[in-house]
Amino acid sequence: MNKRPIDIVKERLDTVPVNVGAILRALDVDVRKDAELGEDISGEIRRDGERYIVSTSGDEHAFRQRFTLAHELGHFVLHKSLIGTGLDDSKMYRSTEAGDFYNTAIKLAHERQANSFAAKVLMPKPLLKQKIEEMSEGDSKPHISELCDLFQVSYSAMKWRLVNLGWAHKVEGIV
Ligand SMILES: [Zn+2]
Numbered sequence: 001m002n003k004r005p006i007d008i009v010k011e012r013l014d015t016v017p018v019n020v021g022a023i024l025r026a027l028d029v030d031v032r033k034d035a036e037l038g039e040d041i042s043g044e045i046r047r048d049g050e051r052y053i054v055s056t057s058g059d060e061h062a063f064r065q066r067f068t069l070a071h072e073l074g075h076f077v078l079h080k081s082l083i084g085t086g087l088d089d090s091k092m093y094r095s096t097e098a099g100d101f102y103n104t105a106i107k108l109a110h111e112r113q114a115n116s117f118a119a120k121v122l123m124p125k126p127l128l129k130q131k132i133e134e135m136s137e138g139d140s141k142p143h144i145s146e147l148c149d150l151f152q153v154s155y156s157a158m159k160w161r162l163v164n165l166g167w168a169h170k171v172e173g174i175v
Contacts, residue, residue: 005077013124016131017152020069020121024054029076033065034058038088040098043068045075046086052076063154067118068093074117079110122153123161132170144173 005027012023021031028051035055037044042064043056054072056065071093075083087106088099093115095106131150135142148158162168 005080009073009077009121013121014127016127016150017066018122018124018127020066020073023121024069024073024076027073027076028052029054029073031069032056033069038099040090040096041088042091042093043072044086044088044099044101045072045083046101047083052083061154063148063152063157066122066152067154067157070118070121071114073121074114075106075110078113078117079106082106082110119157119161119164123151123158125165127151128161128165128167132167136170141170141172144171147171 008026009023012019012026021033024031030051030053032053032055035058037055037057041057042060043054045052045054054069054076056068060068068089071089075087082103082105084103084105086101087103088096088101090096090098093111094108095103095111128151131147132142135146144155144158144162148155151158159174162171162174168174
């Protein structure tokens, strides 16, 4: 029996940093980091026959490209039937006419789902909990920048995740 894509994702969320490129490849999706995309484009997913290809902009920081990969993974897992020939994500992670595609089937609600999916993939709750506990001692808490380095995500992505989990008080350095 074929495994569901979401199960293939979940099997690969137990090591830090999560290897999102390997997850995509396990789903038979090709990955192109450091791609030359349009000016306002952070990432895209396109269909080529039976295959899908995810690209991220080489103009952006490695941590940001990881988030974009995970966002496109979210579209692939959650919205595959809406991808059609492809979709572009702007720097705000919105379907945009600035790139090769203008996919109007992808709405703001889908973008929010993909962002939430990306955060959960890159910062899995059990792993994040474990690392915060390991890095805490008495009154001493980990600094958010240490968690960003460990999980290879931006400050804003980590802050958003911690706030959403109700864990902002467990770390130092959140402003
Ligand atoms: Zn998107």
